[in-house]
Amino acid sequence: MEYVVSVLVLMGIYVMLSSSFNLIIGYGGLISIAHPIFFALGAYTTGVLSVNTSIWPPLAIALGGLVALVFSLMLSLPSLRISGDYLLITSIGFQLGLLEVIKHLGFLGGASGLGNIPNVVEGDARSGVFALISMGMAVLVFLFIRWLIRGPYGLLVSAMRDDELVYTSLGRNAMKVKLVIFAIGSACAGLAGGLYAYYYQYVNPDQFEILQSSMILTMVVVGGMGSQWGPVVGAVLLLFLPQAIGFLNFPPSVMAPLQGLLYSLLVIIFLFVRPQGLVASLERKTAKSTP
Amino acid sequence: MTPTLQITQLCKRFGGIVVADAIDLEIHAGDILGLIGPNGAGKSSLFNLISGVYPSDSGEVSLMGQRLNGQSIASRAQSGISRTWQHMRLFQSLSVLENLVVASRFYEAEGLMTLFFQSAKIKKLQEEKAERALQILQRMELKHLCDWAIGDLTFGQQKLMGLARALMNEGQLLLLDEPMAGVEGQSYDMMKEVVRQEARAGRAICVVEHNISFVKDLCSSAVFMFAGKILERGRVEDLLASKTLEALYFGAQADGVAAVEDSL
Numbered sequence: 001m002e003y004v005v006s007v008l009v010l011m012g013i014y015v016m017l018s019s020s021f022n023l024i025i026g027y028g029g030l031i032s033i034a035h036p037i038f039f040a041l042g043a044y045t046t047g048v049l050s051v052n053t054s055i056w057p058p059l060a061i062a063l064g065g066l067v068a069l070v071f072s073l074m075l076s077l078p079s080l081r082i083s084g085d086y087l088l089i090t091s092i093g094f095q096l097g098l099l100e101v102i103k104h105l106g107f108l109g110g111a112s113g114l115g116n117i118p119n120v121v122e123g124d125a126r127s128g129v130f131a132l133i134s135m136g137m138a139v140l141v142f143l144f145i146r147w148l149i150r151g152p153y154g155l156l157v158s159a160m161r162d163d164e165l166v167y168t169s170l171g172r173n174a175m176k177v178k179l180v181i182f183a184i185g186s187a188c189a190g191l192a193g194g195l196y197a198y199y200y201q202y203v204n205p206d207q208f209e210i211l212q213s214s215m216i217l218t219m220v221v222v223g224g225m226g227s228q229w230g231p232v233v234g235a236v237l238l239l240f241l242p243q244a245i246g247f248l249n250f251p252p253s254v255m256a257p258l259q260g261l262l263y264s265l266l267v268i269i270f271l272f273v274r275p276q277g278l279v280a281s282l283e284r285k286t287a288k289s290t291p
Numbered sequence: 292m293t294p295t296l297q298i299t300q301l302c303k304r305f306g307g308i309v310v311a312d313a314i315d316l317e318i319h320a321g322d323i324l325g326l327i328g329p330n331g332a333g334k335s336s337l338f339n340l341i342s343g344v345y346p347s348d349s350g351e352v353s354l355m356g357q358r359l360n361g362q363s364i365a366s367r368a369q370s371g372i373s374r375t376w377q378h379m380r381l382f383q384s385l386s387v388l389e390n391l392v393v394a395s396r397f398y399e400a401e402g403l404m405t406l407f408f409q410s411a412k413i414k415k416l417q418e419e420k421a422e423r424a425l426q427i428l429q430r431m432e433l434k435h436l437c438d439w440a441i442g443d444l445t446f447g448q449q450k451l452m453g454l455a456r457a458l459m460n461e462g463q464l465l466l467l468d469e470p471m472a473g474v475e476g477q478s479y480d481m482m483k484e485v486v487r488q489e490a491r492a493g494r495a496i497c498v499v500e501h502n503i504s505f506v507k508d509l510c511s512s513a514v515f516m517f518a519g520k521i522l523e524r525g526r527v528e529d530l531l532a533s534k535t536l537e538a539l540y541f542g543a544q545a546d547g548v549a550a551v552e553d554s555l
Contacts (some may be wrong), residue, residue, distance in 0.1 A: 169343075170460070
């Protein structure tokens with residue numbers, strides 16, 4: 001039972017990550033691979049604050065989101081000024097470079113990670129409480145993105161992604177939309193990081209490597225890029241799949257490669273058979289075009 | 292009277308290619324000016340210079356007496372310049388109505404503070420925009436298609452949509468880039484009618500068009516462009532009667548160039 005509950009915590013965290021990454025790449029059309037670093041920035045900010053001060057936990061998580069937001073502007077301001085394509089290139093450098101910096105900063109625990117993060121929920125129900133908080137935060141992130149995209153701002157995002165030049169020729173500010181979308185998405189990853197730090201009480205740089213980026217991207221692609229439910233379905237599916245085969249009781253030497261195999265297989269299958277993902281086209285059909 | 296658009300000595304070159312060579316042009320409110328000339332003459336480039344897609348090398352562009360040099364594309368649109376594109380370039384993932392709403396000259400929900408904290412105000416303003424968009428669609432007899440996806444419209448309807456989107460700006464200057472290319476039948480008549488109405492409403496309109504009968508029907512005057520220069524200006528009939536221009540226009544370009552060079 002404990003095990004299932006811990007998967008639920010992780011699920012909430014990954015729904016936040018995939019939904020917010022979808023906002024950036026699916027809705028905004030901004031290609032970045034630096035999502036894990038914003039996840040890390042949230043986790044480390046919350047971790048350091050809670051280790052060194054007696055900060056109120058929700059505030060520490062919120063500050064994790066804020067720090068991720070500020071750092072996202074450092075990446076997006078210079079690179080989006082030129083063109084969207086540069087974001088991909090600079091995001092690689094940002095992801096690799098910043099993680100390297102984290103590994104060498106003493107007060108962040110260096111390469112061995114930051115431990116001793118205080119436990120803020122005592123007792124038997126700890127995992128249950130975290131699962132609820134995680135699910136709750138995931139629902140809030142989901143609803144916020146949905147509100148943003150379905151409302152008047154969503155028109156701006158879609159139009160900018162479709163044709164940036166025409167968008168500006170209508171009097172709109174393309175740069176601003178891109179910055180905002182990127183900042184909001186990164187802040188949500190930071191919030192997920194904050195929760196992660198409190199739940200595991202330990203943050204290690206290895207958990208935020210560039211491979212995380214492919215995991216989050218797989219969730220978005222399999223679920224359906226640019227759809228509301230796609231990343232949610234993708235996150236749930238991709239977290240449950242390894243857990244499901246976990247019950248087969250293969251030895252660990254088989255399990256790890258098997259998981260990797262399954263992920264890669266899924267991406268390949270989806271890119272060939274259903275590049276729009278599981279959910280996307282269904283949503284589009286019902287939303288638009290009913291001649 | 293101050294012309295709506297005034298261009299003086301506008302120059303632009305890309306490396307060795309001159310797309311605008313000391314262009315002088317004035318368009319007044321209510322005018323429909325035809326911009327004709329062979330492909331590569333610099334007609335679309337002139338539109339790009341006016342709307343700010345390219346910065347000019349030298350010269351001036353003014354709207355209602357206000358100098359536009361150095362202003363971004365977006366701020367020129369907000370000053371009242373709106374344009375269409377030869378290949379429509381509609382927003383494919385938005386519906387017909389949404390394509391227009393997003394094209395209003397001002398869009399308050401762009402400001403995050405307003406978006407987050409004044410939702411009632413935003414809602415009202417968005418409804419006003421939708422109302423205005425529906426009126427424009429009504430005029431073009433596209434209102435019943437307002438929820439359709441762009442991809443489901445006919446070519447002619449998409450061309451009309453390009454014009455409809457430009458009308459959302461309600462600016463003083465309208466630049467139409469080949470509005471008639473590939474348009475036939477009902478859409479053709481509709482396009483002509485709407486452009487005429489807009490001129491009557493006091494807008495200054497400039498049309499790049501290869502469809503000569505459209506230019507003849509609609510334009511009060513025209514200029515003939517070749518190799519980044521304005522070679523001739525005047526009434527459409529007079530321009531069309533010119534043998535030199537005909538030679539330049541219809542393929543015999545080498546002869547035409549020679550003829551022009553002789554005449555210069």
